[in-house]
Amino acid sequence: MIVCHCNRLTSGDIDDSVCCLMRASCQRKDLCAETVYEELGACPQCCGCLELAEKIIDQSRLAFLSREALATLRQDASGNPE
Numbered sequence: 001m002i003v004c005h006c007n008r009l010t011s012g013d014i015d016d017s018v019c020c021l022m023r024a025s026c027q028r029k030d031l032c033a034e035t036v037y038e039e040l041g042a043c044p045q046c047c048g049c050l051e052l053a054e055k056i057i058d059q060s061r062l063a064f065l066s067r068e069a070l071a072t073l074r075q076d077a078s079g080n081p082e
């Protein structure tokens with residue numbers, strides 16, 4: 001789904017960027033559209049997409065944290081460090 005028409009960014013692009021930024025620093029609570037767009041080599045122009053982008057960023061961030069928590073639980077349950 002195209003989110004930003006000015007920069008031709010899709011929801012997948014935004015999700016990938018959030019995952020990359022979260023991997024670099026798992027406790028990032030300061031992710032905003034500007035940071036994510038910068039990671040993608042873009043910058044907001046008309047800003048019409050930012051509200052939707054912020055929602056996708058929040059969802060992607062929560063999904064990333066959920067996957068990390070699940071992986072930790074699995075490691076703990078198996079007793080094997082990954």
Ligand code: FES
Binds near residue numbers: 007043047048
């Ligand atoms: S639609 Fe994203 S900056 Fe214009």
